[in-house]
Amino acid sequence: MQLMKAVLISSTMFMAMALSAHAAESSKKKGYRDNPNIFEVLGQKTLDTAQDAANAVDRGTQKGIAKVKPKVAETWHETKTYSEEQTEIAKENSQKAAATVNRKWKQAKASVLGDPNSPPAPIESHPLSQSSTTPAQNEQLN
Template identity: 90%
Template sequence: MQLIKAALISSTVFVAMTLSAHAAESGKKKGYGDNPNIFEVLGQKTLDTAQDAANAVDRTTQKGIAKVRPKVAGTWQETKIYSEEQTEIAKENSQKAAATVNKKWNEAKASVLGDPNSPPAPIESHPLSQSSTSPAQNGQLN
């Protein structure tokens, strides 16, 4: 369908250019003269008809373009708005993901290294000769 439209438009432009050039040449002749050749008359009438058809196609094409242009502009504007909305959603989601990753990282770090806010474990010191466990803990009774 697009190929047919393109062929129609290009042939119309070609015919219009050819006819306008021919009309400029034949514009010098006013009328057909005293004894016109039948082929000149038919050629001139065909030329006039083709010129009128080309002008009609041009007007129709311009009307079609005028109808389509606002729809295309509206669609383009809607596409831009939709893209902006999707960009905002993507930004929010990436910020949420970054916050979640940061939270998980801190939790993992705290579980491995210990929580820096909690007090340190008490350090007990005993002489080396003394056992670190009492006999009751080892299952021995005094």
């Protein structure tokens, strides 16, 4: 594995040096010699074409980025604002829900255990032989 890495690094360095030397040499001479090699001409034309294509792609990319960047920034700002608004609404709703749950809990507790602030129900005692209903209630029952 390390041998593979070493070969890869060394070949990359060799290619970088060769390309930089070729670029320096081709930049020195603008034209061809009196009798250039066909491969030199093809290599130079290929290099020029590749460089022109790379420059065209770069210009196109820069134009595309310039067009898209404001829209992306605006969308990001709107998304951030919307998220903040929704967070605030959710916070308010959770506080309301907590207050409602607390109130309902107290009401349920008071109905089961009784309200500690109210006086206890009066206890009436009657002898067992006496009826627990009043005479008016007896008349209504008959």
